[in-house]
Amino acid sequence: MKKVRLRVDAEVRRATKRDLPALGTWSGQVRDTFEPALERDDRVLLVALANGRFPIGHLLIDLGGVLSNLLVLAGFRDQGLGTSLIAEGERLLRERGVERSTLAVEKANEAAIRLYRRLGYVTEGESMEVWPEPLPDGKMQPVEHPSWVMRKTL
Numbered sequence: 001m002k003k004v005r006l007r008v009d010a011e012v013r014r015a016t017k018r019d020l021p022a023l024g025t026w027s028g029q030v031r032d033t034f035e036p037a038l039e040r041d042d043r044v045l046l047v048a049l050a051n052g053r054f055p056i057g058h059l060l061i062d063l064g065g066v067l068s069n070l071l072v073l074a075g076f077r078d079q080g081l082g083t084s085l086i087a088e089g090e091r092l093l094r095e096r097g098v099e100r101s102t103l104a105v106e107k108a109n110e111a112a113i114r115l116y117r118r119l120g121y122v123t124e125g126e127s128m129e130v131w132p133e134p135l136p137d138g139k140m141q142p143v144e145h146p147s148w149v150m151r152k153t154l
């Protein structure tokens with residue numbers, strides 16, 4: 001095995017339609033979630049770009065005060081990118097005078113819950129989130145995920 005040390009700088013910015021093809025190479029959310037969100041003026045999709053070129057993370061913001069769809073590609077985790085995406089999402093909410101940020105996180109997702117707690121989110125209640133997951137034959141079907149609802153005063 002040969003190892004090559006790479007240098008990756010990541011920047012977080014608003015996504016545009018031109019980012020979607022590259023996102024679509026690894027994300028299954030583009031057609032049903034991100035494309036419609038970019039058509040709305042009450043949604044902002046943030047992307048994290050590696051070396052200014054390739055998307056390695058995303059966060060969707062409902063400007064009413066809800067964060068969702070936080071994801072950082074596996075090879076780029078634990079380096080502060082998830083924290084930066086949330087910080088930028090919260091900044092956009094604050095800028096619009098929104099006083100509370102809310103999100104839902106699967107109860108089994110310990111890493112994400114720890115991250116949100118560290119950033120000041122507290123559990124407010126619970127919900128049943130539903131999102132599509134692949135069956136063994138590759139078909140997608142909606143699956144229920146018991147989740148915590150967490151909130152932060154901005």
Ligand SMILES: CC(C)(COP(=O)(O)OP(=O)(O)OC[C@H]1O[C@@H](n2cnc3c(N)ncnc32)[C@H](O)[C@@H]1OP(=O)(O)O)[C@@H](O)C(=O)NCCC(=O)NCCS
Nearest residue numbers: 070071072077078079080081082083104105112114115118
């Ligand atoms: C949850 C998720 C987005 C976090 O992204 P991330 O980029 O790893 O987040 P961060 O790097 O900011 O924080 C993760 C941990 O790394 C630590 N960290 C941050 N910068 C660091 C650095 N430079 N060096 C070492 N550790 C660092 C943080 O302190 C944090 O530790 P904690 O878990 O004890 O709080 C990512 O794990 C992910 O995409 N998971 C799958 C999808 C998912 O679960 N999304 C959430 C749905 S609700």
